[in-house]
Amino acid sequence: MKRRVEDLAVFGGAPLFAPALPTGQLDTPDVEDYIGHLRHIYRSRRLSNGGELVQQLEAALAEFHQVRHCIAVANAALGIAMLLQVLGEGRSGEVIMSALAYRGVPHLAKWAGFSPHFVDIDPELHTLDPQAVRAAISDATRCILSLPSFFSPGHVDDLCRVAESRNIPIFFDSVDSVACTFRGRPTGGFGDAEVFSLHATKLVNGFEGGYITTNDSELAAILVRQRDFNQPGADPGVAMRTPHVLGLNGKLNELHAAMALLSLARVEGLIERNKARYDAYCAELADIPGITVLPYPDQGRERHNFRMVVIRVDPEWPLTRDETVALLNKEGAVVRAYYSPPVHRLHPWSVEVVTPPMPAAERISKGHLHLPAGERVSLSNIHELAGLLEFVSARGDDIARSMRGARL
Template sequence: MTTGLAVDGAAPVRGGRPWPPWPQPASGAGLALLDVLHSGRWSIASPCTGEPTRERRFADDFASYLGTGHCIPTASGTAALMTALEACGVGAGDEVIVPALSWAASASTVLGVNAVPVFVDIDPETLCLDPAATEAAITPATKAIVVVHLYSALADLDALQSVAGRHGLALIEDAAQAHGATYRGLKAGTFGDVGTFSMHHTKVLSSGEGGAAVTDDPDIARRIEHLRADGRVRNPDFPGTGMPELVETGELMGSNRCLSEFQSALLSAQLTDLDEQNAVRRANAALLDELLGELGLRPQRTSRGTTERTYFGYAAALPDHVLRTVPSTAVARAVTAELGLHVRPVYQPLYSSPLYDPASRPRFAIGPGHLERIAPGRYDLPEARRAADAFLTFHHSALLGDASDMHDIAEAFRRVLALGSRLAR
């Protein structure tokens, strides 16, 4: 019978067995990259070769997969969010509602277009934006709502679409952690005026870095194209071999936020494995929900409209009686030591995150009173704070294992919770 914890020198639950690696290259990924390497075209700004760019091929593939009219690849999820905000008319001094519990880019992108992020509390079960709190936060200065599908949950899109519609606000759907998830049978990212995705190393669809914005609105799509390619758009007609394919329209100034041809080719290959990998994650997460639920943990829930979940991260709240004596950070360290798997608390509320500090950037002092409007110290949102204290999470790659791996995770939590009083010393 186990009498100690790995953090105290006892033998760990896992015993050094490796977890599934991530990213995992799809079967055609290597050939796709070699094809670009020898193509003579590594960027969409390269001279035309007579073949469609890999970026255009991925854009078509991803738009078809999602069932949306337009996909504009970008250099990152951050770039997708910033161009989406600007394309929806958000600018200096406008307020944008964002969830208090999210990655830093949810707020920093709003700052990046000289607007004001307004932090709103979350639903305690899904950890996503609370629709009632969202409506209560709307002011005459509000221009848009950014809804984030967090870890494995989809937000209440029915309610949020209704709120946005009643108040004439743009709804931007951040699906960076929800590739392939569905809500009422439709893919996440297709419900807002714009949907944005990240293809960072950590994401379930990855090219190391990268992103995409999707929309059914052709005017918004054209603005995003300009914004991400220095004010240029793709020529719909063949310009001739060796000629530039991007047209300088003079319609809208932009910046260079383009995805490379290597990343685009890799994403088209990786997309072929996405649904199968998501199915494995779902099955293992369902088993883990059962195993951890028996220990008193509370797995993250998703909104009622969800028809298919995906898992960027698996998240579960520790029992209240444990949290009364042991902080979640101590439990996370102990479980990590048992498993050799990075288990950690969920994001800190953005207003208390060290990654959100507008005063550290002189560029945001754009006028009298603006720094006061964007200062984080005026917020203290109880559900976001409680979730940050209670929920632990780990990366989706562990869910690509088998049932024995899920039992290892449950056993590690069982051991740590049973002996957790030692962590309080």
């Protein structure tokens, strides 16, 4: 425990956590189970390209999400680029997307031949504001890319209605929504498609990888060809009917499918442990003034994966959000600012893309941070972290003065 301000790592004290506490899920199924799969891959002599385990994984994920088709891809970013390119039909134009998004997303729009068109969010759900989307639609709009927040799929029905009425494709970057519901329906089947991630930091761990879910059989067939350089397969006429589709190597390897299958089988346990960590944070931080754990709403009616723990830093808190991030990182809590800055503030979009004011995205991006979460964080780690935050709260004026002084 820290007793004096000088004990803080930011002032040269020993870090509270070593090894550091990450924010990712980092599920690790038993290594022996993984080795079993690996021996099978070796024996089967099928090291890549649509092997047996990828097919098993696709079937398991389609069932898990209750959708007709699952297309495994090398990573979620490629899945997003693929969907944008296919759904936008290879024509230049705009993709409507949230200003509160991962910094890579507008790059993917450009790869697919589009300009990003950023719109503001609903400040309650942190997801696309349907009113703002409606106002942003023009003849240049080729696609709507909706980004669910970690605690809500957003205004799914409203957005799909807007998209349908204007005959614009819509899909969901659902990397944080595995095993969640909207009005009781599981994610995976909304809009034209949804994209999920199998990166090690996500709920289901394939070491790396991603997948697309859809109920549209024609779209699924196009994506299967697209991820393998748009090979026509047994249908040589297909390239004529879909001349705009650009192929690439988006295939998921057997090594990742093996891990993802093991992790998927553990998903109920992962969610249970996530919930226990989240509940512990809520209890431990409840009485600390100026920080608030963002709630997972409607827990009676909706299903959540409780993967992330995000806190809001309010004016009563003695440090700024960025000072808090810096202080905690020094202590070995690898906390991260939450969607900051908003993507429309990043170069080159801040220069290339004209945007209206986005007060909600600006505000949310300034005041939140991710706390350590996932399988490498124990309940006693959470207790220790809460103790640290209590200490910061109690000695806040001294700490703020020293941190600001140190920077002068």
